Amino acid sequence: xxxxxxxxxxxxxxxxxxxxxxxxxxxxxxxxxxxxxxxxxxxxxxxxxxxxxxxxxxxxxxxxxxxxxxxxxxxxxxxxxxxxxxxxxxxxxxxxxxxxxxxxxxxxxxxxxxxxxxxxxxxxxxxxxxxxxxxxxxxxxxxxxxxxxxxxxxxxxxxxxxxxxxxxxxxxxxxxxxxxxxxxxxxxxxxxxxxxxxxxxxxxxxxxxxxxxxxxxxxxxxxxxxxxxxxxxxxxxxxxx
Amino acid sequence: xxxxxxxxxxxxxxxxxxxxxxxxxxxxxxxxxxxxxxxxxxxxxxxxxxxxxxxxxxxxxxxxxxxxxxxxxxxxxxxxxxxxxxxxxxxxxxxxxxxxxxxxxxxxxxxxxxxxxxxxxxxxxxxxxxxxxxxxxxxxxxxxxxxxxxxxxxxxxxxxxxxxxxxxxxxxxxxxxxxxxxxxxxxxxxxxxxxxxxxxxxxxxxxxxxxxxxxxxxxxxxxxxxxxxxxxxxxxxxxxxxxxxxxxxxxxxxxxxxxxxxxxxxxxxxxxxxxxxxxxxxxxxxxxxxxxxxxxxxxxxxxxxxxxxxxxxxxxxxxxxxxxxxxxxxxxxxxxxxxxxxxxxxxxxxxxxxxxxxxxxxxxxxxxxxxxxxxxxxxxxxxxxxxxxxxxxxxxxxxxxxxxxxxxxxx
Numbered sequence: 001x002x003x004x005x006x007x008x009x010x011x012x013x014x015x016x017x018x019x020x021x022x023x024x025x026x027x028x029x030x031x032x033x034x035x036x037x038x039x040x041x042x043x044x045x046x047x048x049x050x051x052x053x054x055x056x057x058x059x060x061x062x063x064x065x066x067x068x069x070x071x072x073x074x075x076x077x078x079x080x081x082x083x084x085x086x087x088x089x090x091x092x093x094x095x096x097x098x099x100x101x102x103x104x105x106x107x108x109x110x111x112x113x114x115x116x117x118x119x120x121x122x123x124x125x126x127x128x129x130x131x132x133x134x135x136x137x138x139x140x141x142x143x144x145x146x147x148x149x150x151x152x153x154x155x156x157x158x159x160x161x162x163x164x165x166x167x168x169x170x171x172x173x174x175x176x177x178x179x180x181x182x183x184x185x186x187x188x189x190x191x192x193x194x195x196x197x198x199x200x201x202x203x204x205x206x207x208x209x210x211x212x213x214x215x216x217x218x219x220x221x222x223x224x225x226x227x228x229x230x231x232x233x234x235x236x237x238x239x240x241x
Numbered sequence: 242x243x244x245x246x247x248x249x250x251x252x253x254x255x256x257x258x259x260x261x262x263x264x265x266x267x268x269x270x271x272x273x274x275x276x277x278x279x280x281x282x283x284x285x286x287x288x289x290x291x292x293x294x295x296x297x298x299x300x301x302x303x304x305x306x307x308x309x310x311x312x313x314x315x316x317x318x319x320x321x322x323x324x325x326x327x328x329x330x331x332x333x334x335x336x337x338x339x340x341x342x343x344x345x346x347x348x349x350x351x352x353x354x355x356x357x358x359x360x361x362x363x364x365x366x367x368x369x370x371x372x373x374x375x376x377x378x379x380x381x382x383x384x385x386x387x388x389x390x391x392x393x394x395x396x397x398x399x400x401x402x403x404x405x406x407x408x409x410x411x412x413x414x415x416x417x418x419x420x421x422x423x424x425x426x427x428x429x430x431x432x433x434x435x436x437x438x439x440x441x442x443x444x445x446x447x448x449x450x451x452x453x454x455x456x457x458x459x460x461x462x463x464x465x466x467x468x469x470x471x472x473x474x475x476x477x478x479x480x481x482x483x484x485x486x487x488x489x490x491x492x493x494x495x496x497x498x499x500x501x502x503x504x505x506x507x508x509x510x511x512x513x514x515x516x517x518x519x520x521x522x523x524x525x526x527x528x529x530x531x532x533x534x535x536x537x538x539x540x541x542x543x544x545x546x547x548x549x550x551x552x553x554x555x556x557x558x559x560x561x562x563x564x565x566x567x568x569x570x571x572x573x574x575x576x577x578x579x580x581x582x583x584x585x586x587x588x589x590x591x592x593x594x595x596x597x598x599x600x601x602x603x604x605x606x607x608x609x610x611x612x613x614x615x616x617x618x619x620x621x622x623x624x625x626x627x628x629x630x631x632x633x634x635x636x637x638x639x640x641x642x643x644x645x646x647x648x649x650x651x652x
Contacts (some may be wrong), residue, residue, distance in 0.1 A: 056567060056645045076642075077571045084569020095564045095649065099258050111251045112569040114244030156568065 002065075003163050003195055004030040004053060009062030009072075011048050011218075022048040023059070024218035030164075030197065035190045037209035037226070038199045045218040047168070050199045054087050054166045055079045067163060084112050088157025092169035094149040096141040096156075102128055103137040106156045113160060127155040131185060147178035154185060164195045171205055183208045187231065204230075248574050249581075256582035259554065260589075267586055270550045273543025274590025275597065278625055280539055282598035282617045284532040287605070288525065289614065295521055304514050305478045306379055307488055309337070309495060311471035313510035315520050326508045328471035331457075333498050337474060340494035343487045346378035346477040351457055353464040358424040359412045367408060368452045369425060371460030372475075379477040382449065386419045387434030390456055394433075398458030403434035407450040423453075428463050430455060484513070540624065543590070544632040551583050551636035562640050563648025576641040583633025584626050591625025 011023040022045045030036055040046040051057040052064065055071055058079070064072045071082060089095075096105045106124040115123070128137050131151040141149050150170060157165050167186065171179030187208060190196045198209060206212050207230045214221040260267045308314075311326050334349040341347070351371045357364045373396075377389035390401045402423060409418050409432075418432050439449045457472075478487040488511055495509050555562070562575055595618060 051646050054567070056649075077573075080566065080569050080571045083567060089567050091649070095560070095567070097561060097564065099262065108251075108565070109568040111247050112244070112565075112571070112574065114247055116243070117247075160569075 001032050002029045003032055003067055004028070005063075005065040005068075006052075007063045007065075009052065009059035009064060011045075011052065011057070012060040021218050023052070026062075026215075026218070026220055028213065028220065028223065030195065032195055033190070033193050034195055034197075035186075035208075035210040036197045037206035037212045038197065038215060039201060039203075039206050039212060040215035040221075041201060044215045046199055046201075046215045048218075049215060050166065050168055050197075053164075053197065054089060055082045080112075084109055085160060086163040088160065088162040088165045090150070090153050090157050090165065090167035090170045092172040094141070094146075094153045094173070096149060096152055098141050101138045101140050102133060102144070102152045102155075105141070105152055106159050109156060109160045123159055124155070127159040128152070130158070131155045145178075146174050147181060150174065150178075150182050151185070154182075154189075158189065158194075164197055165189060167196070167198045169200055170198065171200075171202075179205070248577060252574075252578040252581040253585075255578055256585045259558075259582055260585060263554075266550065267589070270546050271586055271590030271593065273546040274540070274587050274625055274628060275543075275594040277536065277540035277543040277628070278591045278594025278621050279598045279601070280536040281624055282595055282621055283601060283605075284536050285620060286598070286602055286614065286617060288529055288532065292525065305481045305484050306514065307476040307478070307484070307491055308512040309474040309476060309491060310510050310512055314512045315516040318510070322506075323510075328468065329474065329509060331461075331472060334472060334474055336498045337491075337494055340497055341476070341487075341490050343478065343483065343490050344476045345479045346375050346475075348372045348376040348379045348475045349457060349472045350376065350475055351460050351465055351470060351472045353460055353470075355426045355464060357408070357412065357453065359421070362412060364408065364411050367425075369460060369464065370452045370454050371457035371465075372454065373457055376454065376475070379475040380449070382439070383437045385435050385437040386416075387432070389434055389454070395456045395458075398456050398462065400428065400430045400459060401433045401456065402430040403436065403454040404432055405448075405450045405452045405454075406436050406438040407448075408453055409435045425453070425455070426464065428459070430459075488513075540628060544628050547583055547587060547629065547632040548635060550586075551579060551633050552639070554582065555579060555636045555640040558640075559643065559648050559651040562643050563645050563651065566643070566645035567649060572641040575643075576637045579637035579640050580630055580633045583637070584629035587625040587629030587632070588622065591621045591628075594625070595621040 006026060006028050009023060009026050010021060013020045013022055024045075026045075026049065038046050038049060048057070052059055055066070055074075056079075058064075058074070059072050062072065063070060066082060066086065071079065074082070083089075097108070100108075103121065103124050106127050107120045110120040110123060125134075125137060128134060131154050133148060133151050133155065136144060136148060136152075139148075141152070144152065150173075154165075154170075157167075165186070170186070171182055174182060183205065186196055186198065196209075198205065200206055207226065207228060209226055210229060211224070212226050213223045309329065311329055312323055331349060334347075338347050349372060353369045353371070354366050355369050357367045374390055374392045374394070382389075385406070387403070389403055390399070393399075394401050402425070404412070404418060404423075409416075412418060412423060413421065418435055421432050422429050423432060424430075436449060476487060476491055478484045491511055492507065495511075496505075496507065499508055501508065562570075565575065598617065598621075
């Protein structure tokens, strides 16, 4: 079943009287349990596409169906609901709340989903344990290493059991060894049946995915199965959530 | 609904954390609200204190008493016209008394300012009030000791006196005045009664606490020439419902006593406590409006401070807003979060202001009977919360409608 169906979407930004096309004409489908890398140099439109896929933004033209529902004309609040329930974000800069501990950071999407405190804590704790941070639940972000922070962010993305995990340069702020561990974690997440989309400009990160979509100048340049997929050797710590 | 409660709780936690993280800033911001709420509470309690004192005083005068007088207390009759009026005399009082049937009691009164001495102790400018024994029925006095003078003492102009609470306290601090003698400008009177405190400091010379009551004959004999000063006839109606009828009858009777024809204007006035109340109400009304304006101004300044700091807070936390929106916070969630923060800041200010107001009113209480009532708490809380919501709305709305993509990009 298609989770994401995009038909001829365009995104236009107006700067003064000038119109700039960040996306010219993009169509693509993403199936359940795919592992997709979206690649492209800066300015290619991959960030715009990612914002669109993550329902942070809506297309100027074209149609975007998420699980068969048209989201291209949704209101802010409806989009917020989709982001909360269906999408797990992982950002390059982690984007954790600095004043809150790991548990509360992971708990946050569940607050907006309206779960009771007990259930939230229980699920957040499990999510943290599944990324190997069971002993760090009361640490604040500044007490954690970069890799650990990204794990908290991943736990936060996983805790709502979303339809897709959307990662934007997830290893961009990490050293290569830690980056490799994080990619191993994504591999593990994918192998458990999750749909993972990683946006990156680095070839070796994209190599982990099963399918690679290359964007250039607001158009899809290529969309192909990755023949030389890397299966990370690093020991994974992901247990079932 | 449950979601709303969880969001509310989360909002509270965020707000408290943010306040804790910016203690000095929060404190400085609340100062405006502290001052505003302090002045609102003080103003309202001061007005209430004055009002209460006035009402207590006025009630000792009785709302069912008419004062037939040469002078109008409050009226638009020109002063020169009243000046031409003749004094009301004791003879007129006797005629008047026989001409009316409705009043419950009628008493003539005359006043004089005299110095009172007891041994070495002397009090100047005491308001001596002369009347008949009927006077006790036109007033609502209660006595701490003794009694009012009776009919026989009144008719035969005996030298007996009833002291107001304050006068008695000044002359006999030990409360042993009953049965002793006082000298009113050299004339000796025996104290036969002492009034309980009537508590009407607002009334100035009307205040019974500051008066001495003696039989009217003795006043005429020693202190006041009958032709020199007009007497005032106090007329008490049976009940407040009959005040109007009693008044109409009194006007008719007085006109007859004065021998006025139909075309003549009244050459006397019928005064009522009502007139005093009206003039008081209009004065206090002006004070209230002025007070409201001044306190409103200080609150307004405080509110601007809150708005300012909330805009700063929104700007500082743009990234955080972006994160929250990305993981599913709705507009109303963000709106509520910032409204809660501004409300809590204002509430802290309001409670501090209330505390200061309570302390200050304790101090002021030394001179003016004010006391902070329970409703001051409600006033303080309501005003500060309202200020918080109003002042916080624009910044909160700005935060709520932030574009998540741009907010996330903000560093």
